[in-house]
Amino acid sequence: MKPAPFDYQAPASLEAALDLLARRGGEAKVLAGGQSLIPVMNFRLAEPALLVDINKLTELDFVRRGEDGGLRIGGLTRQRRLERDPLVAEAAPLLHEAVPFIAHPQIRNRGTLGGSLAHADPAAELPALAVALRARLRLQRAGGERWVDAKDFFAGLFTTALEPDELLVEVAIPPPPPRTGWAFMEVARRHGDYAQVGIATLVTLDEGGRCREARLVYLSVGDAPVEAREAARLLNGEEISPQVIAAAAEKASQDEMRPNGDIHATAAFKRHLARVLTGRALRRAVERARDGRAAA
């Protein structure tokens, strides 16, 4: 229950960190909040030769308004800050609603946005949220950078598009279109535990009150965040009715996910949860979208 020996470096600048990753990225792990990494090192499921501690890179801890009116959030931003920052609540209310579901305050005080995304646990909230919010991720390496859409970032179980010499430095979240409602819901045995199923939903209505675009992204039902695109298509262009919601919930839970059962929930029970949560989340999101329209 103690980590195996490793080299430890805590570079004082982003440049030094990227340089280190360029030279030794293949044998290194990046230490951000460490709330997933240190436990797996304690279990010796991970035994990196080098730990690159990026906690001194305070320039990666920020929340600010993007030029497009959306959000720009640094990779090292703590989850606790996402929970409390009024700008997050205003510019990405879905994120604001979901962050308190991430583990416990003790964890959120250390855990970071970039760390959770790079870890890519399919049961984690932030990867599903990034996909639902159409977030773009800036991956920097010594001498270059690239932007990757969240949907292309998550490659599978604990696997992402990050190369060993790259660091996830920033996340850009576009502003929601007008008349957009949101809802995040999950079912866990105890608040803060891994969710059995969770859903991040965004619904944008058109001027006539019909659904222009719906997004339904699930956690804990596959190897990565699962987006139910077919179910969302059933909603697009429609007047949102209980029948349409029921059809979408059925489609998503039966045809668009392949959850694995575990000791707490069978696969069939997870599908049941996904169906019920889809209905609830869609109703809440549509309600909020309509409130927004009334206010506008």
Place this chain on the structure above:
Amino acid sequence: MNGLYPISVTVNGRTHQREIEPRLLLSDFLRHELGLTGTHVGCEHGVCGACTVLFDGQPVRSCILLAVQADGHEITTVEALASGPDQLHPLQQAFWECHGLQCGFCTPGFLMTLVPFLEENPDPSEAEIRQAISGNLCRCTGYQHIVDAVKLAAERRRQSMG
């Protein structure tokens, strides 16, 4: 590999300088290097909450932090709560009166989670209290007496602040 790393950490107001292995967990640093055994180690993978300490005033789990990460930071452990050896912190007093502990193993973690919680939420509802302690496991009390203790401590705290 295996080199020693110099750190300077302030624990309960006193600054300590040590050279340590990078793999040393903060919980083990507190217990073995500094002899502060009030911080308990339960699961050692960030689930049980027994090892909760304050890191720059915010509760964290010391078993999933490396001691090297505390370099230059302030740590507060359960030893700092009471003002003297024969004294109890008001929250400890409330735990004692309400039977908020039996074996006591989880208690330091609960206390270090709840002290900052009560500062931020002077008048918490029962649901808020239960949510606040959701990251701490107790196998004896069934939590009810812990919730009672938090309510009592919060009530006294509000009275004392008038």
